[in-house]
Amino acid sequence: MSKPLILVSNDDGITSKGIRVLVSVMKKLGDVVVVAPDSPQSGMGHAITIGETLRVEEVEIFDGVKAYKSSGTPADCVKLAKHYVMKDRSPDLIVSGINHGSNTSISVLYSGTMSAAIEGAMEGYPAIGFSLCDFSSKADFSHVEEWVEKITRQVLQKGMTKGIALNVNFPPKQNEKIKGMKICRQADAKWQEEFDERFDPNGRKYLWLAGNFVNYDKGEDNDEWAIANNYVSIVPCQYDLTAHHAITQLNKDWDWEELKS
Amino acid sequence: MSKPLILVSNDDGITSKGIRVLVSVMKKLGDVVVVAPDSPQSGMGHAITIGETLRVEEVEIFDGVKAYKSSGTPADCVKLAKHYVMKDRSPDLIVSGINHGSNTSISVLYSGTMSAAIEGAMEGYPAIGFSLCDFSSKADFSHVEEWVEKITRQVLQKGMTKGIALNVNFPPKQNEKIKGMKICRQADAKWQEEFDERFDPNGRKYLWLAGNFVNYDKGEDNDEWAIANNYVSIVPCQYDLTAHHAITQLNKDWDWEELKS
Numbered sequence: 001m002s003k004p005l006i007l008v009s010n011d012d013g014i015t016s017k018g019i020r021v022l023v024s025v026m027k028k029l030g031d032v033v034v035v036a037p038d039s040p041q042s043g044m045g046h047a048i049t050i051g052e053t054l055r056v057e058e059v060e061i062f063d064g065v066k067a068y069k070s071s072g073t074p075a076d077c078v079k080l081a082k083h084y085v086m087k088d089r090s091p092d093l094i095v096s097g098i099n100h101g102s103n104t105s106i107s108v109l110y111s112g113t114m115s116a117a118i119e120g121a122m123e124g125y126p127a128i129g130f131s132l133c134d135f136s137s138k139a140d141f142s143h144v145e146e147w148v149e150k151i152t153r154q155v156l157q158k159g160m161t162k163g164i165a166l167n168v169n170f171p172p173k174q175n176e177k178i179k180g181m182k183i184c185r186q187a188d189a190k191w192q193e194e195f196d197e198r199f200d201p202n203g204r205k206y207l208w209l210a211g212n213f214v215n216y217d218k219g220e221d222n223d224e225w226a227i228a229n230n231y232v233s234i235v236p237c238q239y240d241l242t243a244h245h246a247i248t249q250l251n252k253d254w255d256w257e258e259l260k261s
Numbered sequence: 262m263s264k265p266l267i268l269v270s271n272d273d274g275i276t277s278k279g280i281r282v283l284v285s286v287m288k289k290l291g292d293v294v295v296v297a298p299d300s301p302q303s304g305m306g307h308a309i310t311i312g313e314t315l316r317v318e319e320v321e322i323f324d325g326v327k328a329y330k331s332s333g334t335p336a337d338c339v340k341l342a343k344h345y346v347m348k349d350r351s352p353d354l355i356v357s358g359i360n361h362g363s364n365t366s367i368s369v370l371y372s373g374t375m376s377a378a379i380e381g382a383m384e385g386y387p388a389i390g391f392s393l394c395d396f397s398s399k400a401d402f403s404h405v406e407e408w409v410e411k412i413t414r415q416v417l418q419k420g421m422t423k424g425i426a427l428n429v430n431f432p433p434k435q436n437e438k439i440k441g442m443k444i445c446r447q448a449d450a451k452w453q454e455e456f457d458e459r460f461d462p463n464g465r466k467y468l469w470l471a472g473n474f475v476n477y478d479k480g481e482d483n484d485e486w487a488i489a490n491n492y493v494s495i496v497p498c499q500y501d502l503t504a505h506h507a508i509t510q511l512n513k514d515w516d517w518e519e520l521k522s
Contacts, residue, residue, distance in 0.1 A: 040312070042311050042312065043308060043309045043310065043311035043312075044306070044308045045305070045306035045307030045308040045309065045336070045376065046306030046307060046370045046371055047304060047305045047306040047308040047371070048304045048306070048371050048470065049304065049470060050303050050304035050470065051301070051303065051304075053459075053467040053468065053469060054456070054467065054468040054469070054470065055465075055466075055467055055468070056468065075306070075371075076470070079454050079456075079470065080456065080468075082454075083454045083455060083456055083472075084456045084468065106383060106500060108502055109307045109379070109383075109500055109502070110307055110308070110309050110336075115306065118370070122367060122370075122451060123451075150519065150520055151520075153519075154515050154516065154519070154520065157516075158514050158515060158516075161504075161507055161510065163504070164504050164507050167502075177522060178522055179522060180520075180521060180522045181520055181522075183508050183511045183512055184508075185501075185503040185505065185508065186501050186502060186503045188501075190383060190384075193340050193343075193344045194344060195315070195340075195341065195344055195345045198314075204316075205316075206314040206315065206316055207314065207315040207316070207317065207341070207345065208314060208315070209309065209310060209311065209315065209337070209340065211344075234511070235502075235503055236503065236504040236507035236508060236511060237502040237503065237504060238502060238503075238504035238507075239367060239370055239502075240446075240447050240449075241369055241370070241428075241447060241496075241498040241499060241500075241502075242446040242447045242496055242497065242498065242499075243422075243424070243425050243497040243498060243499040244446065246422055246425050246497035246499075247444050247445075247446065247497060249422065250444045250495070250497060251444055253419050254415050254419060255415065255418075255419075258411065258414075258415070259411055259412075259415065259441075259442055260441060261438060261439055261440060261441045261442075
């Protein structure tokens with residue numbers, strides 16, 4: 001049997017530490033191609049490049065691995081991989097990360113890491129986004145490599161339901177070993193934002209987005225709980241945003257007489 | 262009773278035609294504040310500005326309406342409105358658009374228009390994104406104004422379930438009048454992408470993202486069907502991406518013995 005072909009992308013950029021760790025693990029599991037942004041793209045959500053041009057260029061920075069850097073977003077990179085760089089042979093799996101920082105709870109919506117994985121799922125591929133809940137650019141990834149490998153092996157063996165991408169988050173390195181793994185739901189938490197007001201050398205005002213993450217979720221079946229308790233969290237994510245329960249409700253509650261044409 | 266306070270944003274930028282139409286309708290229904298990007302942000306998905314500064318500045322371009330342009334994304338604009346511009350009085354409703362172009366089906370994931378609405382829902386406000394399925398910058402919006410008003414009145418009267426934002430799409434102007442309105446699910450369709458390869462004056466390669474929208478969905482309860490049949494489509498969208506059905510499945514299918522720590 002031929003080795004699986006694995007596409008690796010991320011949002012911290014092709015020179016980040018996290019993607020090097022991910023590439024090194026994937027090389028044990030299959031043939032690897034990297035298409036990743038040429039610069040950090042954190043917070044890019046599911047942005048794509050429309051109305052502007054894209055660059056993509058081969059680079060030699062991973063031993064024995066074809067790699068391409070792109071001016072585009074993480075979602076662009078997956079599109080570029082499928083429809084341009086890997087036109088002759090489609091990937092069997094798409095992995096993204098390992099992100100320097102948490103993508104639990106609603107952060108999944110802002111996450112470039114997960115947008116690459118979700119774009120992969122939209123294209124019909126099994127897809128996984130990996131994030132380490134440690135924002136440091138020098139974060140220690142040594143405790144997560146075995147987990148990345150185990151989870152990826154499972155997905156390669158068992159496949160993935162159509163329309164699903166996995167959002168995998170790892171607790172930061174601690175004295176205690178990781179306890180295990182939990183399949184979770186997205187926690188009901190949010191960012192409590194503030195804007196830090198400053199003035200530039202010309203006296204013009206500018207702002208920095210700042211804020212704290214606040215967890216309202218008391219459950220023990222969500223990703224925030226898992227990370228706080230030193231478990232690997234896996235949330236299966238879908239790109240069908242329809243709130244199916246709300247369809248019935250709107251049909252019942254709204255005054256349809258007033259809404260006729 | 263005091264008039265409701267309505268925040269208006271968009272992704273085509275504060276000078277676009279669509280936002281002018283939306284502001285003019287909202288002025289009939291409440292007090293209006295505009296916080297919108299200073300330039301087009303199409304395809305920005307749920308991007309936010311991290312690691313870079315933001316500008317926000319008052320502008321006088323709508324008669325009798327406080328308006329602010331921002332260097333940020335649509336999601337940034339909603340955060341800026343809530344936590345900076347409108348600190349003293351929170352909005353009762355957030356509306357976004359009217360987008361020049363369709364945001365049906367999976368386009369909702371790439372949509373800056375909908376990211377403003379979804380950010381609103383994340384902040385706990387009733388929120389609606391409006392889009393006209395006509396990409397022209399000179400698109401005719403005259404047939405949709407009455408619908409924007411009717412839908413907004415319903416939402417102001419009935420409120421909205423927590424965690425839901427409405428994705429409203431209008432068919433383009435046709436000879437036949439709009440037939441009515443349907444509460445829909447997101448269609449199972451996708452973009453079939455291609456990259457158009459060109460060379461710049463220095464001989465360096467660049468690419469344009471191009472492609473066609475392909476609808477695989479044969480149902481009559483989805484947004485693509487509604488628009489194709491000259492109905493207004495309303496999809497209730499949620500920001501909880503958890504694929505709850507997949508949690509049970511992964512717990513059953515995966516080989517948990519191999520996945521122990």
